[in-house]
Amino acid sequence: MDAGWWAELDRPATQVATDASGAVLGVVSYALRPKDAHGVILWLYCRESETVARVLLAHAVTEMGPRPLDAFHFATALTLGLEALPVGHRPATHAALTAAGFAGTSLWRYMHRTLPTPELPHLDRYHTEPTTPDTRRLIVTEHGQTLADAMIGTPVQGIGVLWWIGVEPAARGQGLGRALLGTALDALGGMGATEVILFVDDDAPCGDDRDRTAAKSLYDSSGFVEIDRLYSFTKA
Structure with missing residues (x-):
């Protein structure tokens, strides 16, 4: 990689x-x-x-x-x-x-929650495609345009990974991200996961293209708990 x-x-x-x-x-x-x-x-x-x-x-x-x-x-x-x-x-x-x-x-924030997630909404319409032998992508489209997508990792010893979830700017504010999150976690449960972990950026400035404020709020309100912070180091 x-x-x-x-x-x-x-x-x-x-x-x-x-x-x-x-x-x-x-x-x-x-x-x-x-x-x-x-x-x-x-x-x-x-x-x-x-x-x-x-x-x-x-x-x-x-x-x-x-x-x-x-x-x-x-x-x-x-x-x-x-x-x-x-x-x-x-x-x-x-x-x-x-x-x-x-x-x-x-x-980075290193976060965790248990599965299943019956309290979260789920999508009725989406499709799945493999991306690598160990990951798959869930995609929401409308009129041929991608509105949102998520990437999940094949569970290992019952632990699945949510690698990514994103919603296009025009489709935000309608609950699509939360429903896609619930769908991704349900898919991990169907693959044998009883727990899920994720890593979320903690260093992007607000308003930056990498701003993850909305994602962090979503995870915090969806039952994820921060279990550690990931640091990098420099020495002049």
């Missing part, structure tokens, strides 16, 4: 920290990006030991040399599409990044 982004990087380095017995304590992966001379920390795991996180970060920063650094900025093959660091569930990693001089920016 991210072949173009990976192609911008030099070969990543992966370093493993162990104790005296050889047991793995943590691991960090990082790479240089020649186009802007930045260093990139791709991922870091430390069993949530702040001491281990600090050691791994210090090693990566030293190896990449004095330069601007980014951490947890993009999805990687290992995160399966999850961008940034869930700071609520990774407090030790977050603390280590802050102690190392990284500045964090909240980019």
